Each structure stands twice: as C-alpha cells, then as structure tokens.
Amino acid sequence: MVADLNSSQLYFNRELSWLQFNSRVLAQALDEKLPPLERLKFLAIYGTNLDEFYMIRVAGLKALFKARIQETGADKLTPSEQLEKIREHLHKEHQILESCYTSIIAELHTHSVHVKHYDALNEDEKAEIKKIFFNEIYPVIIPIAVDATHPFPHLNNLSFGLAMTLEDDSKNIKHGLIRIPRILPRFIQIAQTFIPIESVVEHFASELFPGFTKLASTPFRVTRNADIEIEEEEADDFLQILQEGLRSRNKGSLIRLELLEGVNKKLSKFLLSHLNLDEKDIYSYKSLPLNLGSLWQIVGDKALAHLVLPTFNPKTLPPLDSENIFEAIEKQDVLLYHPYDSFEPVVQFIKQAAVDPETLAIRMTLYRAGPNSPIVKALIDAVREEKQVTVLVELKARFDEENNLRWAKALEDAGAHVVYGIPGLKVHAKIAQVIKRKGKKLQSYVHLATGNYNPSTAKIYTDMSYFTTKEAFGTDATHFFHFLTGFSTYTKLDTLFMSPVQIKPKLIKMIEKESQFGEEGHIILKANSLVDTNIIQALYLASQAGCKVDLIIRGICCLKPGIKDISENITVSSIIGKYLEHPRIYYFKNNKVKSYISSADLMPRNLVRRVELMTPILEEHLTQKIEQILMLQLSDNQLRWILQEDGSYIKVPLLGKAVNNHAILEQYVSKVHDKTKKETPDYVSRLASRILKDS
Numbered sequence: 001m002v003a004d005l006n007s008s009q010l011y012f013n014r015e016l017s018w019l020q021f022n023s024r025v026l027a028q029a030l031d032e033k034l035p036p037l038e039r040l041k042f043l044a045i046y047g048t049n050l051d052e053f054y055m056i057r058v059a060g061l062k063a064l065f066k067a068r069i070q071e072t073g074a075d076k077l078t079p080s081e082q083l084e085k086i087r088e089h090l091h092k093e094h095q096i097l098e099s100c101y102t103s104i105i106a107e108l109h110t111h112s113v114h115v116k117h118y119d120a121l122n123e124d125e126k127a128e129i130k131k132i133f134f135n136e137i138y139p140v141i142i143p144i145a146v147d148a149t150h151p152f153p154h155l156n157n158l159s160f161g162l163a164m165t166l167e168d169d170s171k172n173i174k175h176g177l178i179r180i181p182r183i184l185p186r187f188i189q190i191a192q193t194f195i196p197i198e199s200v201v202e203h204f205a206s207e208l209f210p211g212f213t214k215l216a217s218t219p220f221r222v223t224r225n226a227d228i229e230i231e232e233e234e235a236d237d238f239l240q241i242l243q244e245g246l247r248s249r250n251k252g253s254l255i256r257l258e259l260l261e262g263v264n265k266k267l268s269k270f271l272l273s274h275l276n277l278d279e280k281d282i283y284s285y286k287s288l289p290l291n292l293g294s295l296w297q298i299v300g301d302k303a304l305a306h307l308v309l310p311t312f313n314p315k316t317l318p319p320l321d322s323e324n325i326f327e328a329i330e331k332q333d334v335l336l337y338h339p340y341d342s343f344e345p346v347v348q349f350i351k352q353a354a355v356d357p358e359t360l361a362i363r364m365t366l367y368r369a370g371p372n373s374p375i376v377k378a379l380i381d382a383v384r385e386e387k388q389v390t391v392l393v394e395l396k397a398r399f400d401e402e403n404n405l406r407w408a409k410a411l412e413d414a415g416a417h418v419v420y421g422i423p424g425l426k427v428h429a430k431i432a433q434v435i436k437r438k439g440k441k442l443q444s445y446v447h448l449a450t451g452n453y454n455p456s457t458a459k460i461y462t463d464m465s466y467f468t469t470k471e472a473f474g475t476d477a478t479h480f481f482h483f484l485t486g487f488s489t490y491t492k493l494d495t496l497f498m499s500p501v502q503i504k505p506k507l508i509k510m511i512e513k514e515s516q517f518g519e520e521g522h523i524i525l526k527a528n529s530l531v532d533t534n535i536i537q538a539l540y541l542a543s544q545a546g547c548k549v550d551l552i553i554r555g556i557c558c559l560k561p562g563i564k565d566i567s568e569n570i571t572v573s574s575i576i577g578k579y580l581e582h583p584r585i586y587y588f589k590n591n592k593v594k595s596y597i598s599s600a601d602l603m604p605r606n607l608v609r610r611v612e613l614m615t616p617i618l619e620e621h622l623t624q625k626i627e628q629i630l631m632l633q634l635s636d637n638q639l640r641w642i643l644q645e646d647g648s649y650i651k652v653p654l655l656g657k658a659v660n661n662h663a664i665l666e667q668y669v670s671k672v673h674d675k676t677k678k679e680t681p682d683y684v685s686r687l688a689s690r691i692l693k694d695s
Helices: 014-030 036-066 079-110 123-137 197-203 235-251 265-275 292-299 302-307 325-331 344-355 374-384 401-414 471-485 503-515 533-544 604-608 620-634 661-675 683-694
Strands: 142-146 160-168 173-179 187-190 193-196 212-224 254-260 282-285 334-338 359-366 388-393 417-419 431-438 441-449 461-468 497-499 522-527 548-553 570-575 584-588 595-598 610-617 640-643 649-651
Touching: 014 036, 014 079, 014 649, 036 079, 036 212, 036 254, 036 292, 036 302, 079 282, 123 187, 123 197, 160 197, 160 265, 173 212, 187 197, 187 292, 193 197, 197 212, 212 265, 254 265, 325 344, 325 441, 325 461, 334 620, 344 359, 344 374, 344 431, 344 441, 344 461, 359 374, 359 471, 374 388, 374 401, 388 401, 388 471, 401 417, 417 471, 431 471, 441 471, 471 610, 497 503, 497 604, 503 522, 503 533, 503 584, 503 604, 503 610, 522 533, 522 620, 533 548, 533 570, 548 620, 570 620, 584 620, 595 620, 604 610, 610 620, 620 661
Parallel strands: 254 282, 359 388, 388 417, 522 548, 548 570
Antiparallel strands: 142 173, 160 173, 160 212, 187 193, 212 254, 334 461, 359 431, 431 441, 441 461, 497 610, 522 584, 570 640, 584 595, 595 610, 640 649
C-alpha cells in the first residue's frame, strides 16, 4: 500500500517546532557546567527569540484567525489551534524559566555579582541610587495621568513602564502610567550590583505624582505586530514607503501583555480594557525581569568577562595569511569555515580591491551588514578611488531596515550605484565580485557565502565562505548582477543555482538521484530550517528507497523521522552550543558534484520567494573538507539533540570519547596556527578524520 505523503500526520507544525528549538536554547541556560553569564546569555537569547516570534509569527496567526482562515500548513492545524498550543507550551515552560533564572542569579551571587531590587539595597546603595535617580532618570521619564481629560497614551512596540493606581487626599482613585524610555539602561549599576530600573522608579513614584499615594503598581511591557506590510513602488518612492513602514511598526495591533504575578486585579483590568487585549494574552512572571533580552547588559559587562566562556580569536591560516588575498586565490580556490577561520580575509577582499589600481569594478549584495560595517566603508573608499561600485542593499531585511537604509544612503551619497531589491522578492544571496584588469584581459574574483557580510556576527555564527577565480563562476556572477540591476526576467545560471527558479528543482533532482542508490545512498542536509513540503516528500521517498538521510537542522523541522515505512532511514539532529549554527550545506554521496553551500534554507520563503544562490564545490579536497565537517558534527555527543517521532528532542547520550565540535575546532585551529604558518588549510578534514577514528 502506497502511503499518502500529503497526510497531515506526516508533518510537524512549524510554529510548535520553533518553540521546541527555543526550548533547546533554554536548555543551554539550564546547563550548570557552563559559566553563569554564559547561561544568562542563553536566557537573553531565549527572550529575544520569543519577542520576535510574537511580533511576527503569533501576530500572523492572530491575523489569520481574524480573517477566519482555517488551515495554514501541511499539518492542517488551524490558527486558533496553533495559538492555543503555543500558549499551552509557554505556560508549561514558565516554571522552568523561573527556576533557571533563580539558579543563575544564585550562582552569580557566589561570584559577588548581584541583581537586587531597590528595597534589598543597603543604605549607602540607596543613597547612591537616589542621586542617580534625580540626576539621570527623573529628567527623562514622564508621568502620565489617565482620566477624562488625559487619554490612555499610544504605547510603541515593546514599550516598558509602570502602571499605577493612585489616591489623592480626597480619596479619589486615579490611574497613571510611567513610561521608561529605551534610552535609559534596563539595570542601574553600582559596582557589581544591578538594580532593575522599574524598582527604582516605583520607589520614587511619589516624586512623579506629588499629592498622591500609591495603592497598587505593576511593571508592564507590550508587544505589537511588527511585520511591515508595504506596497512596493519604484525605487525613488521605496525609501519613503519603507520609512513610513518602519514608523507603522509601532502602530501594529497589540498581541501580548507581560506583567508580574500577583498584580492587583483592578489594575490588570484597567490595562486590558485600554489595550483591547484578553486575559489569555497576559504572560505573568514571578522573579524574571520583563524583557529577558535586556540581560545582555549584564552579560556584556567587560569586568565580568571571566564568567562567560573564553572568547575565541579566529585564525587566518595559509594561503590567506599572505599579504595579497587576490594572488592567493588565483593559485587555488579557498573554502573557509567561520568563526574558526577568520572573517578578516573577506573584509580584506573588499578593502584591497578598493585601493588596487587594477580594480575596475566591485559588486556585492548586502543583507545584514551591521551598524559599523568596515565593508561598507571600504566600498565608499572604492568609489572615491573611482572604481565602479554596485551594491544591492536589501532594505526589506527584517529588523535591519534602519541600518540598511543608512548604508544605502551613505553609498548613494558617495556615488555608488545602489539597488534596493527586487519587487516582490527579498534578495538573500551572499555574493561579492571584484573585476580587475590583468594585462590585456579582465579577471573576475568571486566570493560566495552562506552568511552575511557582517564581521560582528561572523565571530559567533558558523558559516562558510568560498573564494574562486574560475571563469564559469565569474560569468555567472556577472549575469547575476545584471539580473539585479536590469529589467531581465529570472536568470538561469549555468554553474551556480539561483532561486526562485533553480535551487528547489535541483535539490529535488539530487535527492531523487541519490535515492536510486538505495542503501548505498547517503544524503546530508544541514540548514537552519526544513519546512518545504516538496523537499520533505522527496526525502520520505528517498528513505523508502533505503537511502540513508542525515539532517542537521538547527531550528524548525516539519519532517517526522522514524515513521515505519516512511522515514525509518532519516535522522534529524540539532546542534545548539557556543556558536549559532548558520551554514546551509547540501551533500550527496554519489553525485558527480557531492557538496553545495547555499544562502537558502529549505523553506518556501527561501526557495520560491527569495533570490538565493547555491554554489557547487568542485574541488575534491574542498568536498572532503565539507564531508568531514558534517561527519564531525554528526559524531558530536555534547551539543547535539535528536528529534523524536513525537516532536520532542533528546540530548545525544555520551558514549565513548566526548565530542564537542565547537571546542574541538577551536583547539585544533589554535594549535595549527601556533605551530606553523606553513600548515595547509585542510585542518578540519584531518582533525575530523582523527576524531571519528577515536570515537
């Protein structure tokens, strides 16, 4: 009997799968083997992740519910069912979250680092806080009365403050708010003691509402729908439209209210009535500070660096440790694995091109460049050196729109040709091309990557970079940029693969081809998320053919492994550790070209609604390097989780030698760098082979 691969029983819900991912992040915060601020860091990541999930995904589900849409995915769960399951999951996790935070704070206390409310301070500390309040807080915050002549104010997305019930001398009951602006620190710091700002403001509330007595108060925080909906117009109008869209982000519908447990019921009702929210939209916390993401303030304190994992200093190994990067990649193609391999050669690729008299043109895409981008500054220098500079700055990169607007304007003001994107599509491809005059001919140098051109995130994300001077890659790069800047319809490249036209069909074709080898077949797909139904169905068929399928999916996975006669030959791993696993690597054991790196995840948005690139790795020694990296990760028994048929994840049991792929690669790269600068760059392959033999 042939299985119905469209059955909803064969798919996990993407939103619930994402919640499982964030629970794995929380599990890192629970790991008492980690230093306390490293644990606090994961708690901050958990909170930041959850904020974005609510602003985009939950907000979208609420909109679908209001529109009376009944089905949203292959799992067939309705929006209302999903919203209920999300609330159920988060409420169950609440106690774990509270316990985790309490545990970390207690451990910090043993290191003389304290998080205290104002009432717990000693008299000297209170005296210092009083000075700070009147000098630095009082002039900035604003008390807001709410009554017939003072309407309830508009609260921007992620607004934070205090709500109060007040009484005057005549026993008249009033309500008021105190907004705490983001320009103020979340914690007031005295030495190694961190005091939540709301506890300070609450204590001095009488200074803000003179003549009134506080009857009840609560800190609160609101979340709005932050998904920008814009109608794309011509480029001249698009900047203005996007700026208006950014402003509208603070006007989206309210979707969540965060409070402290035990809040006065009348005060809670006052907030709900004005915010037009239901009680099921309230999330209450006992000891947790509202806005877990603000814990980065404590994590980032340089005086406390000894309480996080040691910072790794990425290495530049041969052949890119030579002075001229272009001479190095003329001799051989180079594949880097960040952050073990330094991102600096990528920066130097643009910097050196900017000042080289032989350089004629520099072209690249920018998706998330970061706030202080040395690459953008180098591009501006290149314009001043009279190079032709073309940059696609994707203005629709969610939550990086303001940075990208600023860089787009700076580049345009300098004289670069700036493209803002493709109507109806996001450009998520990572590519840079430098064209030089070499004697009587032109030489193209191409960089292709899985991650953004952002040196800051390149230190904490694992990603791959590939440099090549192959003519076929240069020709495709030229065609790609012509597509971005011109009126051409979707371009089909000859050596590279581009979505929305080429990547998905190519992946499905390779999965089908590998499945023909039955038990001799082996597919390894490493990505952030696996959602696309057609890709999942192709993998189910490969498994049914006996082909071995190993998936390394960090986040969302809608495929169900281990189902009899459907996915028995499929395993799904998720690696959560010191670094955010970010590369997309696609490996097919028996394919003529075995390995591909890509900017595209296995999601419909990447495969059919974005411009992405997938790069074949043609050199055998570079393919071996990729294969060994994947095998090393699949042998990891410290950071790896395994997806179960019921949707839960279990930590891989420690059997034999401990294998933490992040720590092992740090140690080995450092050893190679310290020993000799003549070492060839196949260190990962040799290391992984040794580890696999020892395991």
